[in-house]
Amino acid sequence: MIEFGFGISPSSRINLDDFDKEKWNKLVQIEPEILQCISCGSCCASCSGGVFQNVSLRSAILNIRNGKTDSAMELLKGCMLCGKCTMVCPRNINTRNLILSIYKTYSEK
Amino acid sequence: MKKNVLIIGGGPSGLEAATILKKFNYNVILVERSSILGGHLAKWDRLFPYMEPAKETLDVLLSNIDGITIFKDTEVNSINLLDKSYNVILSNGITILADALLITTGFDLFQAEKKEEYGYGIYEKVITSAELEEYFKTLNNNKIDNPKKIGFVHCVGSRDEKAANRACSKVCCATAVKQACEIKEKYPDADVYCFYMDLRMFGRGYEDLYLKAQKDYAIRFIRGRVSEVSEDINKSLVIKAEDTLSSKPIRVTLDLLVLMSGMRPSSGGEKIKKMLNLMTEDDGFFSTKDSIYSLQHSKLAGLFYAGAATGPKTLPDSLHEARSAAIQIHNYLNN
Numbered sequence: 199m200i201e202f203g204f205g206i207s208p209s210s211r212i213n214l215d216d217f218d219k220e221k222w223n224k225l226v227q228i229e230p231e232i233l234q235c236i237s238c239g240s241c242c243a244s245c246s247g248g249v250f251q252n253v254s255l256r257s258a259i260l261n262i263r264n265g266k267t268d269s270a271m272e273l274l275k276g277c278m279l280c281g282k283c284t285m286v287c288p289r290n291i292n293t294r295n296l297i298l299s300i301y302k303t304y305s306e307k
Numbered sequence: 308m309k310k311n312v313l314i315i316g317g318g319p320s321g322l323e324a325a326t327i328l329k330k331f332n333y334n335v336i337l338v339e340r341s342s343i344l345g346g347h348l349a350k351w352d353r354l355f356p357y358m359e360p361a362k363e364t365l366d367v368l369l370s371n372i373d374g375i376t377i378f379k380d381t382e383v384n385s386i387n388l389l390d391k392s393y394n395v396i397l398s399n400g401i402t403i404l405a406d407a408l409l410i411t412t413g414f415d416l417f418q419a420e421k422k423e424e425y426g427y428g429i430y431e432k433v434i435t436s437a438e439l440e441e442y443f444k445t446l447n448n449n450k451i452d453n454p455k456k457i458g459f460v461h462c463v464g465s466r467d468e469k470a471a472n473r474a475c476s477k478v479c480c481a482t483a484v485k486q487a488c489e490i491k492e493k494y495p496d497a498d499v500y501c502f503y504m505d506l507r508m509f510g511r512g513y514e515d516l517y518l519k520a521q522k523d524y525a526i527r528f529i530r531g532r533v534s535e536v537s538e539d540i541n542k543s544l545v546i547k548a549e550d551t552l553s554s555k556p557i558r559v560t561l562d563l564l565v566l567m568s569g570m571r572p573s574s575g576g577e578k579i580k581k582m583l584n585l586m587t588e589d590d591g592f593f594s595t596k597d598s599i600y601s602l603q604h605s606k607l608a609g610l611f612y613a614g615a616a617t618g619p620k621t622l623p624d625s626l627h628e629a630r631s632a633a634i635q636i637h638n639y640l641n642n
Binding site: 210211212213214215219226230233234236237257260261263264289 | 498500518521522525527530550552553555556557558559560
């Protein structure tokens with residue numbers, strides 16, 4: 199077939215109707231503090247890893263809530279579990295624990 | 308002889324000021340255009356941030372009205388400024404020579420149908436915050452039929468030049484968070500979303516309410532204004548917004564959408580404004596003498612304001628203003 203160079207770019211729209219509630223509920227059960235996040239960005243601002251790599255707990259939480267779990271995991275890959283974000287979180291979230299719990303929940307396929 | 312104080316508007320501010328002025332031994336006359344006292348409070352179920360029943364507060368206000376002359380279903384037909392008093396003619400034919408006037412005409416709710424893109428009055432499952440509050444009171448609304456997915460739109464008719472209102476209505480954020488918790492209490496299996504621009508939880512206990520909404524009620528807060536609402540073939544509502552935190556468009560199907568109507572100057576207040584050529588600010592609410600020290604004074608001697616007539620206010624703020632106005636009137640009449 200001749201390639202004309204046309205393509206369709208995939209939609210970047212978030213569709214909350216497709217949200218996987220089951221896994222989310224599982225995560226909330228072991229880590230209810232995730233509900234308290236106010237997306238302030240303190241975790242990212244204090245992140246040493248985030249200076250060099252694309253690490254963002256704020257965006258990861260948001261991505262999970264928007265059903266984009268793969269990109270959420272991608273955003274936590276560079277985390278070194280140093281715990282600086284735990285020290286600054288204004289909502290007192292145990293962020294280090296949360297990152298581990300997110301990994302545990304969403305790496306199970 | 309006792310001096311006459313006429314209060315225009317029988318909402319919480321009017322009632323509270325009337326009670327205090329009566330204790331100061333004035334002849335207090337209160338005019339209310341509707342048939343019920345208590346204004347918007349009388350239509351409300353519970354109050355933020357501690358969920359107190361609105362009726363309890365209203366009952367306190369109504370328990371002290373003995374000795375106040377109250378005209379319900381009555382409007383002000385004309386006001387004439389005399390040398391040191393106001394000659395007021397009421398719609399029931401009575402004329403009052405008032406030594407001081409207190410305007411407590413409050414606010415009207417923004418008419419949500421003006422934001423046509425949200426579909427109020429077009430789609431069946433779109434209601435206003437006032438209607439939801441009425442539902443909590445009566446548990447009767449055929450639009451609310453075991454909803455599984457519920458959305459709240461903040462700032463409907465507020466902070467919106469397209470709705471001719473640039474200002475914040477101050478109480479809708481806290482009301483939305485309160486109502487989101489309440490509807491989740493009624494329907495624990497439902498997913499509840501709040502679409503906000505930014506949350507203005509400024510008062511004591513408000514931030515706690517927000518935390519409770521997140522933690523105990525699992526309300527999902529989405530930062531972004533709803534752009535449009537449409538109806539699908541099942542009569543469900545399809546909401547489009549931008550999740551500004553992830554910079555992506557977001558879409559969700561809902562069974563119920565609640566519009567947080569903002570505060571606009573009351574039509575009753577507009578009438579009084581024309582009669583006396585009173586000043587208003589860009590937001591349409593009455594101008595006060597200054598913006599810090601003399602919030603209850605107008606530019607006219609003997610004419611005072613209290614409550615939401617001078618801009619959106621919470622209920623406690625309005626009550627404080629009513630008490631303050633009573634003292635200012637007392638000072639004025641004794642000078």
